[in-house]
Structure formats: C-alpha cells, structure tokens
Amino acid sequence: LSFSPGTTIFREGEPGDQAYIIERGKVEVSALKQGQRLVLAVLEEGDVLGEMALLDNERRTATATALEAAEVLVIPREELGQRLADADPLLKLLLRTILDRFRETHWARLAGDPMQPTQHRPGRITYSQDRQRAIDAVRLHQELERAVQDGQLRLDYQPIVRLGDRQIVALEGLIRWRHPERGEIAPGAFIPFAEETGYIVELGLWALDRAREAVLALERELPGRHIVVSVNISGAQLTDTERLERLLDRINTFAGDRSRLKLELTESLLMSDPVLAASSLARIKRTGVTLAIDDFGTGYSSLGYLQRFPIDTLKIDRTFVHGMLADPASLKIVRAIVSLAADLELDTIAEGVETEAHAARLVELRCRHAQGWLFARPQPLEEIVASLR
Ligand code: C2E
Numbered sequence: 356l357s358f359s360p361g362t363t364i365f366r367e368g369e370p371g372d373q374a375y376i377i378e379r380g381k382v383e384v385s386a387l388k389q390g391q392r393l394v395l396a397v398l399e400e401g402d403v404l405g406e407m408a409l410l411d412n413e414r415r416t417a418t419a420t421a422l423e424a425a426e427v428l429v430i431p432r433e434e435l436g437q438r439l440a441d442a443d444p445l446l447k448l449l450l451r452t453i454l455d456r457f458r459e460t461h462w463a464r465l466a467g468d469p470m471q472p473t474q475h476r477p478g479r480i481t482y483s484q485d486r487q488r489a490i491d492a493v494r495l496h497q498e499l500e501r502a503v504q505d506g507q508l509r510l511d512y513q514p515i516v517r518l519g520d521r522q523i524v525a526l527e528g529l530i531r532w533r534h535p536e537r538g539e540i541a542p543g544a545f546i547p548f549a550e551e552t553g554y555i556v557e558l559g560l561w562a563l564d565r566a567r568e569a570v571l572a573l574e575r576e577l578p579g580r581h582i583v584v585s586v587n588i589s590g591a592q593l594t595d596t597e598r599l600e601r602l603l604d605r606i607n608t609f610a611g612d613r614s615r616l617k618l619e620l621t622e623s624l625l626m627s628d629p630v631l632a633a634s635s636l637a638r639i640k641r642t643g644v645t646l647a648i649d650d651f652g653t654g655y656s657s658l659g660y661l662q663r664f665p666i667d668t669l670k671i672d673r674t675f676v677h678g679m680l681a682d683p684a685s686l687k688i689v690r691a692i693v694s695l696a697a698d699l700e701l702d703t704i705a706e707g708v709e710t711e712a713h714a715a716r717l718v719e720l721r722c723r724h725a726q727g728w729l730f731a732r733p734q735p736l737e738e739i740v741a742s743l744r
Pocket residue numbers: 513528529530541542543546555558559562586587588589649650673706707708709726727728729733
C-alpha cells in the first residue's frame with residue numbers, strides 16, 4: 356500500500372486486522388495524552404508497525420501517520436492466525452506476557468506516571484487456556500527427563516509372528532511410562548508432545564539402547580534363534596545432521612549382530628523431505644540394520660520414492676486390517692499393499708491382528724507376517740524369553 360504525506364495508516368481505538376512493514380518512507384506513531392498528541396516514535400524503512408493488535412486482538416492504542424510518501428507491505432491477520440495457533444505454548448505465553456507488559460507501560464506513560472499502574476488500562480485479557488497449556492508442557496518435559504533418570508520408563512516388546520507357523524520372528528519395542536503418581540501413561544499421551552519439543556531425540560536413543568540390549572539378551576538366552584528387534588524412530592531424529600550422527604554412532608558402536616536391529620519409520624517422515632530421507636536412510640542402511648515403513652497406507656507415499664528408499668519391510672496399518680473383513684475398500688488396500696511389496700521384494704507385516712478371521716484372511720492374501728493381540732500383547736522381554744525357552 357502507498358500513503359501520501361499526512362495520511363493516516365491506522366487510528367487509535369480502531370480494531371486492528373493487519374500489521375505493516377515499511378518498505379519506503381517515514382511513519383509517525385502517536386497517541387493522545389490528556390488531550391495532547393504525543394509522538395511515540397518515528398519509524399522508517401524496515402520497521403514493523405501495527406503488530407500488537409494483530410497478536411492480542413486489542414484495539415489500536417496509537418495512530419500511525421505517513422510523514423513522507425510511504426510504501427508498506429501488509430501482513431494480514433490470516434497470515435499469522437494459524438501460525439500463532441500452532442506455536443509452542445510456552446513461546447506463545449511469553450509473547451503475550453511481553454505484549455501485556457508493553458501495553459501496561461504504554462498506558463502508564465499516557466497517564467503521566469510511567470511507574471504507576473494505570474486506571475486507563477482496558478480489561479486485562481487473561482490467556483488462561485494458553486497459560487495452562489504452557490504449564491502442562493513445561494511440567495511434562497521436566498517429568499519426562501526425570502522419568503528417564505529415575506528409570507520410570509521401560510521398553511516392552513510385542514511379538515511379530517510368521518503367519519504360516521506362528522513362530523516369533525521379531526519383537527517391536529514399545530515405550531512404557533509408569534509415573535509414580537499418575538500410573539501408566541500411554542505413549543500417545545507423551546510421544547507427540549516429545550516430538551514437538553525435540554525431546555523425542557533423547558527418548559529415541561534411549562529406546563535404541565534398550566533394543567540393543569534386547570538383541571544381546573536374545574543372542575545369549577536363545578542361541579540359535581534369529582529374532583529381530585525393531586524400534587520406532589521419529590522424523591526429528593533424521594532431519595538434523597547432528598541428530599543423525601548420534602543415531603548412526605549408537606548403531607555403529609553396537610557390538611552385536613546389526614542385522615537383528617530394525618528401525619521403523621513413518622511415511623510422513625519420509626515424504627516431508629524425500630531427498631534428505633533417501634540420503635539419511637542410505638547411510639543408516641550401510642550400518643547393517645534393516646528398515647521398515649510403519650503405518651503404511653496412512654501417509655502419502657509416492658510409490659516412485661518407495662523404490663528409492665532402501666526399505667526392507669512395509670507394516671500395514673491396523674485401520675486397514677480392522678476394516679478388511681467388512682469394508683471392501685480396506686480389503687483392496689491390503690491386497691494391493693501385499694502385492695506391491697512382493698513386486699518390490701519387500702516383506703509385509705500386518706498390524707493390529709485381533710481375531711482368527713483377520714489372520715485367516717491375511718493368509719489368503721499371502722501376507723507373511725503379523726502382529727497383534729491375537730498372538731501377544733506388548734510385554735517385558737523376560738516374559739517372552741521365558742515362554743520361548
Ligand atoms: P505403533 O508403532 O504403530 O505401535 C503399535 C501400537 O499398536 C502399539 O500401541 C501397540 O500396543 C498397539 N497394538 C498392538 N497390537 C494391537 C492390536 O491387536 N489391536 C490394537 N488396537 N492395537 C494394537 P502403543 O504401545 O500405545 O504405541 C502407540 C504409538 O506410540 C506407536 O505406534 C508409536 O508410534 C509410538 N511409540 C511407542 N514407542 C515409541 C518409541 O520408542 N519411539 C517413538 N518414536 N515412538 C514410539
């Protein structure tokens with residue numbers, strides 16, 4: 356937008372739907388102080404104005420006037436709305452606190468005494484929901500750190516069987532958290548949060564360490580049986596070079612048989628940056644571990660990329676397995692995944708197999724492996740070892 360000298364860009368008391376970045380010219384920001392116009396600032400090229408109302412939805416507390424011919428770039432509210440809604444709760448709370456403080460100071464200054472709280476101040480907006488979210492987030496993070504230190508976390512293992520003879524061929528490590536006060540907390544309640552904060556990197560390495568121990572324990576306790584141990588890896592562990600190096604280091608320093616370690620990754624991770632994913636996966640694959648795509652069919656895999664990733668296994672998401680018996684579309688999807696996998700020489704594991712009917716249909720479809728409550732629930736490694744001895 357262009358403004359000629361002397362024109363108003365926005366006025367005190369108006370609702371504010373946009374912020375501006377000055378590209379050319381000078382803009383004066385002023386407010387009424389006891390009937391007199393007080394100049395608060397003169398802004399120039401590169402400065403931002405009108406941002407406060409955009410952030411906290413309050414009315415304009417100042418007037419902006421072009422001092423000389425000005426050109427501004429408009430930042431509309433929609434540009435910010437979703438980003439703010441998605442922002443980290445702690446960042447959001449701190450941002451709003453700073454805004455509140457700034458407005459407080461602004462009103463005090465106009466009231467004539469910058470040191471005193473002011474009567475001018477319009478109704479204080481409380482952000483109780485955001486504040487609660489921020490508190491929960493900070494607390495959960497600290498509790499998770501403590502959980503790792505105090506041994507509240509453990510990795511349970513769910514058997515993966517060969518459908519032909521129902522022999523256990525692999526175990527999937529699934530994280531479990533027994534909180535001293537709150538009891539068992541499901542991974543769904545803290546994994547997504549740990550992904551947001553980046554703490555998933557520590558959790559993922561912790562799980563990998565447990566999986567390494569499990570491979571060694573199985574080699575020792577059940578010599579002669581080849582059981583693979585798989586562990587879930589989050590996208591955040593691959594997208595950053597330093598994190599990838601830490602992961603590779605953990606694998607490379609493993610003294611046991613690396614071909615018995617398998618990493619499970621989701622499609623969304625691979626598709627968000629396929630080029631980076633392909634190079635990261637190639638490096639991981641060179642260490643000797645194997646790779647599976649988890650929850651296959653729920654993401655948006657491009658089949659073209661699938662061939663470029665050095666993948667060994669597709670895990671068919673349980674929604675298709677559950678839907679398969681009643682819903683023809685799910686059945687077609689399972690059939691298509693199994694046949695695609697066969698063509699690409701990949702193995703398939705059907706997840707969430709709960710009934711004999713599921714298992715029978717999967718055998719018909721020539722799916723080779725399965726995992727689910729029909730065969731076993733996730734359980735401590737010692738129990739599995741004891742039952743196999
Ligand atoms: P996932 O990787 O898809 O894990 C399989 C989930 O299905 C597990 O839930 C398992 O308990 C559940 N399940 C197994 N058999 C059946 C069945 O027959 N029917 C049904 N309805 N469910 C079954 P869980 O343990 O609650 O884990 C949930 C998710 O948490 C996992 O989904 C995975 O995405 C994540 N997760 C768990 N451990 C880790 C970890 O160490 N690292 C990372 N990054 N994610 C993890």
